[in-house]
Amino acid sequence: MTDFRKLTLGIAATFGLPWLLLIVVPAFKYQHLKPIAYDKEADGMDGYYPQSNANVLGLQVYLREGCVQCHTQMIRPTQFSADGWHKGWGEDQAERPADATRANTMRDYLAEDVAPLGVARVGPDLANAGYRLAAMDRSMIHAMLYAPHSVAIWSNMPSYAHLYKVRKAQGPKSELALPLSGKFAPAKGYEVVPTPEAEQLVDYLLSLKKAAPLPAAALGTLATAAAAK
Amino acid sequence: MQNPSPNVEPDLQADTLRRAAIDRSVKGPVLFLLTNGAFWLMASTLLGLLAAIKSFAPDFLGHASFLTYGRLQPAHINALVYGWGFQAALGVMLWLIARRSGQELRTGKSLMMVAAFFWNITVTIGIGCILFGGNTSLEWLEMPAFTWPILLFCFLVFAWPMVSMFARSHRPEGFMISSWYIFGACLWFPWLFSTANICLHCLPSLGVIGSGINAWYVHGVILLFFVPVGVGAAYYFIPKITGQPIASAQLAKTGFWLLAILGGWTGMQRFMGGPLPAWMVAVGAMTGVLLLIPVLVVGLNHHLTTLGKHNLVAVSPTLRFVFVGSIFYPIAGIILALISSFWTGFTFQFTHAWYGYQIIAVYGFFSMVVFGAIYYIVPRLSGCEWLSVRLIRNHFWFSVYGIGIVVVTSIVAGMQQGGDLTAPERWDQSWISVVLNARPYLIARAVAWAMITWSNVWFLIHLMLMVAGLGRRSSAPTLLERHDDHSDPHLTHGAKA
Numbered sequence: 001m002t003d004f005r006k007l008t009l010g011i012a013a014t015f016g017l018p019w020l021l022l023i024v025v026p027a028f029k030y031q032h033l034k035p036i037a038y039d040k041e042a043d044g045m046d047g048y049y050p051q052s053n054a055n056v057l058g059l060q061v062y063l064r065e066g067c068v069q070c071h072t073q074m075i076r077p078t079q080f081s082a083d084g085w086h087k088g089w090g091e092d093q094a095e096r097p098a099d100a101t102r103a104n105t106m107r108d109y110l111a112e113d114v115a116p117l118g119v120a121r122v123g124p125d126l127a128n129a130g131y132r133l134a135a136m137d138r139s140m141i142h143a144m145l146y147a148p149h150s151v152a153i154w155s156n157m158p159s160y161a162h163l164y165k166v167r168k169a170q171g172p173k174s175e176l177a178l179p180l181s182g183k184f185a186p187a188k189g190y191e192v193v194p195t196p197e198a199e200q201l202v203d204y205l206l207s208l209k210k211a212a213p214l215p216a217a218a219l220g221t222l223a224t225a226a227a228a229k
Numbered sequence: 230m231q232n233p234s235p236n237v238e239p240d241l242q243a244d245t246l247r248r249a250a251i252d253r254s255v256k257g258p259v260l261f262l263l264t265n266g267a268f269w270l271m272a273s274t275l276l277g278l279l280a281a282i283k284s285f286a287p288d289f290l291g292h293a294s295f296l297t298y299g300r301l302q303p304a305h306i307n308a309l310v311y312g313w314g315f316q317a318a319l320g321v322m323l324w325l326i327a328r329r330s331g332q333e334l335r336t337g338k339s340l341m342m343v344a345a346f347f348w349n350i351t352v353t354i355g356i357g358c359i360l361f362g363g364n365t366s367l368e369w370l371e372m373p374a375f376t377w378p379i380l381l382f383c384f385l386v387f388a389w390p391m392v393s394m395f396a397r398s399h400r401p402e403g404f405m406i407s408s409w410y411i412f413g414a415c416l417w418f419p420w421l422f423s424t425a426n427i428c429l430h431c432l433p434s435l436g437v438i439g440s441g442i443n444a445w446y447v448h449g450v451i452l453l454f455f456v457p458v459g460v461g462a463a464y465y466f467i468p469k470i471t472g473q474p475i476a477s478a479q480l481a482k483t484g485f486w487l488l489a490i491l492g493g494w495t496g497m498q499r500f501m502g503g504p505l506p507a508w509m510v511a512v513g514a515m516t517g518v519l520l521l522i523p524v525l526v527v528g529l530n531h532h533l534t535t536l537g538k539h540n541l542v543a544v545s546p547t548l549r550f551v552f553v554g555s556i557f558y559p560i561a562g563i564i565l566a567l568i569s570s571f572w573t574g575f576t577f578q579f580t581h582a583w584y585g586y587q588i589i590a591v592y593g594f595f596s597m598v599v600f601g602a603i604y605y606i607v608p609r610l611s612g613c614e615w616l617s618v619r620l621i622r623n624h625f626w627f628s629v630y631g632i633g634i635v636v637v638t639s640i641v642a643g644m645q646q647g648g649d650l651t652a653p654e655r656w657d658q659s660w661i662s663v664v665l666n667a668r669p670y671l672i673a674r675a676v677a678w679a680m681i682t683w684s685n686v687w688f689l690i691h692l693m694l695m696v697a698g699l700g701r702r703s704s705a706p707t708l709l710e711r712h713d714d715h716s717d718p719h720l721t722h723g724a725k726a
Contacts (some may be wrong), residue, residue, distance in 0.1 A: 002503035004396045007409060011416050011489055015453070018493035019424060022509060023442055028430050030438045030506075065357075066299025072579050076502035082577045085656035096657070104504045106437055115431055115438030119368060121579035121650060122284070122667070124660050148287070152661050156668075158287040162294035166373055 007144055042216035051212045052130075055112045058204020061197050063116065065160065066182050072118030073127040073208065077103040088132040089125055091211045101128065101211050105218070108210040123157060130209040133202075137177055142194050145183040163198035166190050247331070254333035256610045258341040258387075262320035263603055264696050265349050265687045269312025270596075273683045276305035281675035285668050295360040306358045310450070311352045311380070311481060314591055316345070318458040321386045321602045322411045324610075325465055326391045329408045336578045345387035346560035349381045361365060367429055369447045377426040388415040406481040410461030413489065417453035421446055436632035437504045445496035445513075450491040451587075452520070455595040456558075460484075460527055461649075462602045463555050465536050469605075470548040473542055476533030480526050481699040486525035491516045498569045501578060517569025524562030531555045544708050546621045550601030553629060556617050557593035564589060566642065575651055581670065582643025589636045593671065597628065600688070607692065608707075613700030620691045622709060627684030634677035642670035 035048040062068075075090070078100045078121045083089060090101025104127055108114035118125075132139050143150060147163050148157035164178070169191040177191040185191050194202075265586040279523060280301040282289050290296055323341075327334055357374030358364070363373040370377070394411045398405070429439055444680035468475050475481055497505055498513035502639040535542075535552065542552045564586045577583070603620065608614050615621060649655055701707065 003405070007412060008416070010486070011413055014486070015417060015420065015493045019420070022422055022429065022494060022497070022696045023445065026509065027432060027435060027442065030436070031432060033434075033436065043701050064298065064364050064365050066303055066371075068366045069299045074500065074503045074588050076575070076578075080571075081651040082653050082656040083650070087652070087657065098279055101258075103502065106504045106506075108504060109292065109436040112436050112439075113433055114367060114435055114443065115437045115504075116366060117437065117440040117503060117580065119582060120581065120663070121646070136720055138632055141420070154661050154665055154668075155536050156285055156287055156664055156671075157298040158283065158299065159292045160297070161292040183539040 032108065033107055035107065035110065035217050036218050038215045039217060043213065045213070049215045049218065050107050050110055050210070051214060052207060052209050054109075054208040055200070055204040057113070057118070058202070058207070060202040061163075065201075067117045067126075068116045069178055070118075070120060070122035070157070071114040071124070071126045072102075072121045073115070073125065073210070074117045075101050075104050075125060075127050075210070083125065086124075088128075090128050091131045091209075093132065093135055095115065102214065104210055105214065107218070126205065127207055127210045128208060130206050132213065133205055138202065139176070141205065142198060143178045143180055143184075145198065146178055146192060148178060149178060150182075150184040159200070160201075163195055163201065164192050165195055166192050212226075236668035239348070241705070243635075248328065251325075251331070251333050253608050254335070254338075255327050257338060258334075258345060259320045259324050259606065260610055261342060261345050262316040264692060265609065266320065267315065267685075267692050269308050269352070270297050271682075271685050271689050273275070273305055273308035273313055274678060275299055276308055278675060278678035278682055280305050281671060281678050285671040285675070294362070300360050300364055303364060303366075303368075304356050306369065307352070307359060308357055309591055311355070314455060314595065315384070316348065317596070317599045317603070318414070319345075319384075320459055321462055321599055321606065322391060322414065323387060325407060325462060325602075326411050327467070329405055329411075330394045332397065333393050334390060334394070339388070339605050340386050341390075341641075344383040347379060347590050348383040351376050351383070357705070367443050369450060370425065370429065372444065374426070374430040377422065377430070380592050381422055381426075384419060384422070388419060391415050402682045406478070406485065407461040407465040408474065409485055410457040410464065411528050414454050414457040414461070417457070417492075418450070419451060419698050421432045421449040425449075437500070439499060441497040441505050441509060442497040446494035447587075448499075448513075448517075449493065452488065452495065454593055456488065456492075459554060459595040459598040461556070462598050463531060463551050463558075466522070466547055466551045466598075466601055466605060467531055470545050470551075471535055471538035473534055473538065474646070476530050476536075480530040484523045484526040484530065486722065487526065488520070491520050491523065494522065495569070497584075498574060499578070501571060501574050514569045514571055514574065518566045521566050524559055528555065528559040528562075537594050545602045546625070546707065546709055547605040547707065549625060550597050550604065552593055553592050553599065553625075554597030554599075557589055557597060557632075560636075561586065561589045561594050564636075577591070577643045578647070578648030579604060579650070579724045580643035580646040581639040581667065582647070582656075583638025584644065585636045588632065593636060600624070603692070607695050610698065611695050611698055611700060613698055614701055614703050616691065616694060616707070618709055620687045621707065622686045624691070625685045627680045631681035631684060632660070632678045634680070635674055638670040638673040638677070642667050645670070686721075 035050060037048055038045045040046060083151045084100030084102065086098060087095060089099055092098060145160045147159055148155040166186050167190065169189055174191055174193055176193045180186070180192060280298060283296065283298045283301055287298065355376040358373045359371050364371050366374060392412065392415050395408055406544060425442055428435065428442045464481065494516040495507045495513045498517055501510050501514060544548050567573045568586060570581055604615065645662065645666050649658065649666055
């Protein structure tokens with residue numbers, strides 16, 4: 001039957017083309033990106049770009065909890081948005097950053113199986129959360145995850161209390177105990193301590209530093225440089 | 230339909246008997262899929278309501294891990310897509326292709342029942358995993374990796390007989406645009422699904438290309454599965470109920486081939502301005518806007534087919550749902566163009582507008598058309614008529630208003646959020662003010678889901694009564710209004726296949 005053959009071939013051709021060019025070829029082409037070495041002359045620094053990779057164990061917790069539903073990890077270029085100018089969204093933690101944070105590139109997500117770019121931006125962007133959170137005490141980060149309302153009363157972030165243990169305080173106060181006060185504090189004689197998963201999640205958040213300067217070799221020709229492996 | 234009156238001409242009667250035999254042959258799988266789909270729709274609606282409440286009141290019902298927004302929201306979407314969407318689609322596709330190809334389903338029926346059963350088990354386990362710690366955070370693929378080969382196999386158990394029925398079709402002379410779309414959906418989905426899953430689960434270190442493939446998959450499932458099934462069903466039911474042939478075969482073919490050509494390219498514009506190679510994003514944005522052409526071509530064709538018969542929209546439940554679904558279709562196309570073009574896309578990027586698009590595509594357009602189809606198909610399979618006009622009206626109005634509110638508030642919230650996020654003069658506002666600006670829209674979303682919940686409770690009960698054979702015993706279909714001046718559309722025009 002002619003209709004059947006015509007349709008099958010037509011569908012195979014029309015869908016096969018984008019399938020091949022947009023999915024299959026790029027998937028294999030960009031899978032083996034390698035870090036680029038900084039050039040001492042051109043870049044004024046040593047080492048490799050990217051400088052740090054995301055913490056893998058904590059990423060599992062991040063994905064499992066569905067953080068991507070509200071948090072993106074993608075700074076857009078300044079010509080399209082104000083992302084780069086928001087306080088704390090880059091390396092510079094000043095009230096008014098001197099320079100806009102740069103937009104992200106492919107190598108910022110090196111070694112991540114699928115980059116968690118995010119579904120919606122209900123909460124702040126986390127691409128450079130590592131710089132921002134490094135300014136905080138580690139136990140304060142835990143307190144924010146345990147009871148977001150203790151940090152911002154109108155926050156609509158859920159409490160991740162299931163990543164924490166409430167236990168009877170024994171002897172001197174544990175240095176791991178979360179600094180909670182008021183209605184967020186546990187009952188008297190008890191303390192809240194993070195589980196290993198909560199520690200991994202915080203490690204992951206602290207590892208999110210995607211604002212390292214781009215090497216001169218990568219500027220301008222990112223796509224072709226990527227292809228060159 | 231089931232009781233042809235004695236004075237009908239003999240060949241018409243033979244035709245009626247043949248159609249009844251076709252209906253009987255697909256009865257088991259179709260009713261099983263539709264009923265289970267309706268249960269999943271109920272589950273998805275409740276999860277949607279809960280997720281919407283949690284999005285502005287995170288302390289609601291306590292801090293249990295499975296009640297956090299990050300797990301509820303994907304569970305809600307997955308229940309909507311895989312629980313309801315696919316099962317309802319497969320049920321309607323199977324019935325339509327059997328009718329359009331004029332063939333009884335001969336083999337593979339028990340295998341289909343087993344596949345449908347396993348589909349439900351797998352989706353149940355998959356959504357359980359999302360809620361209890363197995364969330365992969367890949368959009369629309371949040372269920373753990375082990376589910377996808379099972380789902381793919383179950384889908385193929387349905388797709389294979391449909392493709393072969395289409396190939397052996399008895400009516401080469403007739404124009405079969407509905408069958409084209411359904412045949413396309415049978416091919417496109419397994420292709421998309423296996424590509425996306427193999428890439429995302431089996432290839433390591435894809436990085437941002439993986440995110441791009443994920444976005445491509447979501448757009449692909451909407452444009453090359455839900456859209457073809459919905460449009461195919463609309464192309465069947467609008468001419469059927471209005472009794473007018475499809476206005477233009479030329480437009481119908483153009484719409485089909487343009488969708489086929491453009492559908493596979495779009496998706497990656499979701500990460501515009503991001504780390505993906507610029508051409509991939511640009512191609513997605515371009516096709517996202519160009520898709521307006523096939524969408525409007527189909528919309529125009531449906532409009533021309535309905536022209537002059539709009540009074541039937543008030544009478545026939547099937548036409549009413551299909552008609553409204555077909556209005557939601559061009560609106561969904563316009564929203565896709567708005568979130569895709571670079572001109573407006575940066576404002577809508579990463580905002581609630583994306584949720585609005587998913588809901589208008591999967592619920593506003595696809596599900597409304599499928600509801601219409603269900604109101605037509607189920608009486609023919611269960612041998613009884615819908616019990617209550619009031620329940621159908623209730624289902625219709627609460628769905629339309631509920632979905633309308635979800636979509637409108639999501640888009641407006643998206644504009645608000647987008648303005649807050651991208652406008653240069655707002656670079657220094659505190660994050661909490663962005664959150665507070667979006668809050669009223671989230672509350673409206675919760676109200677809307679409550680309305681949809683109300684509509685679905687009655688739809689589910691009504692459908693279960695029908696499937697149990699407890700419907701009205703009558704040869705006259707349940708119509709929403711009864712006028713003396715025109716006859717029963719389902720009876721007069723039901724005779725033409």
